[in-house]
Amino acid sequence: MKPDFASGRGAISTGRTNLTSQLHAQDLDSHNSAPLYKQIYTLLRSRIETGVFAFNSKLPAEETLAVELGVSRITVKRAMNELAASGFVKRFRGRGTIVSYSNRTPPVLGNFSTSMEHLRRLGFETEIELKFLDIVPVNIDVATELGIQPSTEVQYVERVRHLENAPFSHICNYTPLDVASKIDDAEIAYRPFTELLAGAGHEVVSAEQTIQARSVSGAVAQALMLAEGAAVLTIRRVLRDASKKAVQFTISNYRADRYQYHMVIENEDVKSGSD
Structure with a gap:
């Protein structure tokens, strides 16, 4: 059974105001x-x-x-x-x-890293809620992404990110033990992994990712305060250091109403200023 590192965020407060109807x-x-x-x-x-x-x-x-x-x-x-x-x-x-929708929280505009520094520049408080941390054997899917053998043990971390006390992403991190052993477990509860990996001597210099729309259920839906089967944006990402070593594989599920993915596409065959 997964231990729960949450501080009661997921519980329903008995002190909520029960609104009267404003419809007629x-x-x-x-x-x-x-x-x-x-x-x-x-x-x-x-x-x-x-x-x-x-x-x-x-x-x-x-x-x-x-x-x-x-x-x-x-x-x-x-x-x-x-x-x-x-x-x-x-x-x-x-x-x-x-x-479960907050009108105070604008959609997060993401790039390949969506760093915590970027979120802080928006001027909103960002919180990390640690749900689970353990050493687990990986399946074939995760093993392939990390370039290791199936059943190899890695550090598995499950976290939820919040903006203005509203959840916007559920993140699962798989980190090889030779990298995770250099990271202080206590810091995982409040620091972004890009900083932790850099501190462990594996600064992230590149990322390969896949983006897809899918539906969520169970614990993920509950963590994001979504209904069963609600749509999310899922990003599968492999982070690599300067040696091209895969230092982490991440599966992130973002609420569709709180995350926008922005990119610029250029036609390199069209030369600027050409006739």
């Missing part, structure tokens, strides 16, 4: 071609995006919304499920629906 029956348009559940979804989403329903707050109960909007509870339930699937709320059985 007149907010719905019976002549609108959009079905009622979609109109309710749009209304709730708008209030979440503008901060009326703040991050980590509890939405009104389905029964409350149904009465005040003059619709059935099934209609409200469908709208809530749509919000969860879109990553705006997280639903907990017996505890209600919690807003």
